Amino acid sequence: MIYEKTITVIDAACRGYYLEPMKQSSQSMSLLAKTSSGLEPVLADELQRLGAEEIVTGKRLVRFRGDRETLYRVNLGCRTAIRILLPVSQFHARNRRELYNAVRRVDFGQYMSPKSTLAVDAITFGEPFANSLFAAQITKDAIVDQFRDKHGVRPDVDLKNPDSRINIHITGHEATLSIDTSGESLSHRGYRTRGGGKAPLSEVLAAGMVLLSGWNGDKPLVDGMCGSGTIAIEAALIASRIAPGLLRSHYAFEHFADLDTELLDRVRNELKARVTIPAQPTVFAFDISGKQVELARANARRAGVAEHIAFTAQPFEQSQAPGESGTIVMNPPYGERLKPHDLEDLYSRIGDTLKQNYQGFTAWILTGNLQAAKRIGLKTSRKIKLYNGPTECRLLKFELYQGSRKG
């Protein structure tokens, strides 16, 4: 049992963070899911549905406990987690030597082989490890030296596409070393070609927006400015109950010495059994650019949901509601490429279209330009702060009933 050793991890209780020695066992591990700011409650809800226990939300992360089965299931099933970390050691390090020695004490043979390629992610705050690259370098040296001394070979570093990722988080002298059980970001579902689309949202953010909207697939969902189709595809995956992990073939935990392939197959088959294909498309995606629609359709095909999305190349302004009620989740341009007055006109036309063509719907609009968003001219019933990459945005909710127009 590879987790059976006493380690010290940070555990977060409702009354605050404290240090507590605890036993990591394959029965129950303390785990941590990372996410994008603002999506923590949605992720906590997902984790709970996937069998996680003792769930506590933090800043851009959710802590929880679970056994090996839960670890596999949350990696495959979470739509709003970026990665799942397994903390394996917490220690004090005042200098390079202390950091190196503490990292070396962890038995990395449990989590990777000398043939695995490796990358270290370091997040550091304050002295003496203010330089995160320095901390990453020391951590990496301690790991590869351990393998070289034990096996005579050392893992190669691959910063782009490593088999195994190690995460070191240091605030002042307090360090937490975690094994990244996911490997490549869980946001990379694999259906989108990188570099495609005008300003594509991350899959995690798109799924998070749909989940925040509360849409459950019963009524139509419209993305009137779909770009590469991320919101529409994530919505179709949610409606079809297709777990993101069913689109992905590889996780870092598959390099763990205690990998239970039978258990993993069982988790995968369980998730497959949940797939429910909607009788007819409930997701509608438009874009003014025919090229974007083609790209979105190709992405949807790769995700296996092209038949569940009705794509149309048309301006949102010319679209009609595909039902009496439903949900709009949309990510219009923020203005990087548009002149300010063109952008304000666009948002004003969005407001008119919502008011005239979508009465009975609830709209959720993600924007990084609050000035332009004022031109929508509708009362917001909720504002949620989210980040699209480094850009601070608001997800604005509008209830489109008669008389919702401002002044």
Ligand SMILES: C[S@@+](CC[C@H](N)C(=O)[O-])C[C@H]1O[C@@H](n2cnc3c(N)ncnc32)[C@H](O)[C@@H]1O
């Ligand atoms: C920020 S991008 C959307 C990115 C998308 N969420 C994704 O993940 O790829 C905005 C999109 O709005 C489209 N667009 C701009 N004006 C439009 C209009 N009036 N009607 C429909 N689409 C429009 C652009 O072609 C662009 O694809």
